[in-house]
Amino acid sequence: MSTRNTFLLFALLVALAIVGLRSLGGDTPKEFRRSRILMDTVVEITVTDAGGAPLPQVVDRAFDEIARIERLTSLFREGSDVARINAQRETKVAPETAAIVSLGLEVSRASGGAFDMTLGRLKMLWPMDGTQKAVPSQEAIRTALAGSGMDAIALRNGQVSRRFAETMVDLGGIAKGYAIDRAYETLKAAGVRQAAVNAGGDLRLLGGHGEKPWRIAIQHPRKPGGIVGSLALRDVAVVTSGDYERFFELDGVRYHHLFDPRTGWPARASQSATVVAPSAALADALATAAFVLGPQKGIALLEKTPDAEGLIIGADGNVYRTAGLETAWEQ
Amino acid sequence: MGAIKLLWRHSTWLDRWILALLLGLTCASWAALAQRPAGTRIVVEREGAVLFTATLHETKEVFLDGPAGGITLVVANGAVRVREAGCRDKICVRMAAISRAGEWIACVPNRLIVRVEGAYSERKGYDLLSR
Numbered sequence: 001m002s003t004r005n006t007f008l009l010f011a012l013l014v015a016l017a018i019v020g021l022r023s024l025g026g027d028t029p030k031e032f033r034r035s036r037i038l039m040d041t042v043v044e045i046t047v048t049d050a051g052g053a054p055l056p057q058v059v060d061r062a063f064d065e066i067a068r069i070e071r072l073t074s075l076f077r078e079g080s081d082v083a084r085i086n087a088q089r090e091t092k093v094a095p096e097t098a099a100i101v102s103l104g105l106e107v108s109r110a111s112g113g114a115f116d117m118t119l120g121r122l123k124m125l126w127p128m129d130g131t132q133k134a135v136p137s138q139e140a141i142r143t144a145l146a147g148s149g150m151d152a153i154a155l156r157n158g159q160v161s162r163r164f165a166e167t168m169v170d171l172g173g174i175a176k177g178y179a180i181d182r183a184y185e186t187l188k189a190a191g192v193r194q195a196a197v198n199a200g201g202d203l204r205l206l207g208g209h210g211e212k213p214w215r216i217a218i219q220h221p222r223k224p225g226g227i228v229g230s231l232a233l234r235d236v237a238v239v240t241s242g243d244y245e246r247f248f249e250l251d252g253v254r255y256h257h258l259f260d261p262r263t264g265w266p267a268r269a270s271q272s273a274t275v276v277a278p279s280a281a282l283a284d285a286l287a288t289a290a291f292v293l294g295p296q297k298g299i300a301l302l303e304k305t306p307d308a309e310g311l312i313i314g315a316d317g318n319v320y321r322t323a324g325l326e327t328a329w330e331q
Numbered sequence: 332m333g334a335i336k337l338l339w340r341h342s343t344w345l346d347r348w349i350l351a352l353l354l355g356l357t358c359a360s361w362a363a364l365a366q367r368p369a370g371t372r373i374v375v376e377r378e379g380a381v382l383f384t385a386t387l388h389e390t391k392e393v394f395l396d397g398p399a400g401g402i403t404l405v406v407a408n409g410a411v412r413v414r415e416a417g418c419r420d421k422i423c424v425r426m427a428a429i430s431r432a433g434e435w436i437a438c439v440p441n442r443l444i445v446r447v448e449g450a451y452s453e454r455k456g457y458d459l460l461s462r
Binding site: 034196219238 | 365376378379419420427429430431434435437439442445446448456457458459460461462
């Protein structure tokens with residue numbers, strides 16, 4: 001055997017060994033993933049192109065940012081901005097809280113009150129923590145709705161004021177989206193080029209997934225583990241609100257956590273609403289509003305909101321989409 | 332055979348040691364690869380620290396302690412679920428078994444996250460799930 005053939009044999013063996021060892025090396029070597037329990041859900045950050053940013057430090061900073069927003073917006077944490085808002089008529093809040101309230105008021109007005117940040121008392125009335133199955137009386141619901149509505153709070157010069165003593169602010173329908181945005185900004189500012197922030201299925205995408213867009217599946221509202229289709233997206237937020245996340249069933253009726261602010265009862269027009277928008281905070285609030293409004297009015301709201309698209313699965317199980325979503329939709 | 336005899340005659344002991352090492356390494360890596368079950372694996376974490384891992388192809392039951400009484404995890408039939416939980420709400424017990432990469436079950440009171448990990452190609456056509 002010539003020296004050349006000997007060299008080729010060695011090279012072949014080395015290559016085979018490398019291929020075998022690389023295949024053993026784990027899932028996807030370029031993917032960095034970390035999870036934390038924050039804002040009462042699992043937050044997962046996936047980085048597929050760090051762009052030279054130090055890992056895991058930058059991801060830990062993104063988690064810290066979410067935790068900071070949670071501390072500001074928690075309904076029950078003593079000293080949080082929301083707790084202080086609910087304890088006094090006028091409250092100076094952090095710029096981040098003011099930004100959330102400002103956007104929330106915009107969506108509230110645009111949706112005719114379908115998105116409402118003043119349902120704190122109503123949400124505390126309905127047992128959605130899985131511990132019991134009890135439907136409140138109509139009288140209790142009526143009482144809990146007192147002091148709610150899109151005009152019940154105002155924001156001026158970084159100060160939130162409650163119009164009524166009964167008003168209880170709850171930013172649960174928008175704060176998680178805002179926290180996702182802050183994590184996204186932290187990653188982006190550090191130089192990360194491709195990543196996804198996933199808080200319990202609410203997503204913000206940074207760049208694409210390699211050369212391709214991210215492929216985002218939409219949960220089927222009635223088939224656990226099933227999907228209704230997927231979207232090919234990059235550099236956007238995707239948030240879904242559905243009646244299957246937190247609910248209880250009593251006498252064959254499903255009672256879930258997305259309430260119609262007009263009645264105080266779980267909204268009945270939709271099974272789920274998915275919104276694609278430039279920010280997760282906007283997508284979060286719009287998804288709740290679109291869910292409450294139902295397919296016709298909900299799609300109309302999304303169509304008139306700049307850069308927002310979405311799909312609603314109606315109570316009839318049919319899928320309704322905005323026109324702009326057609327190209328990204330794959331069933 | 333003639334070529335091998337010729338190679339053996341012209342090689343030094345060092346050459347032979349290197350060749351044997353490479354052959355061994357190659358066989359071992361490919362044998363290990365063949366042993367590894369295809370598909371995904373389960374990872375249980377608390378605050379970023381990995382507490383437990385298993386492949387979905389195993390059959391296993393394990394208790395994981397936690398601040399709210401811990402959870403009992405069952406891995407069987409290519410899926411993982413929480414059979415028992417010491418916490419009050421037991422939301423994790425009511426969640427469906429998970430089997431696809433990217434899916435998770437969380438027990439917030441116990442600060443535990445059960446995740447199915449895997450390559451994107453194993454996710455049946457999508458990267459992330461909006462729900």
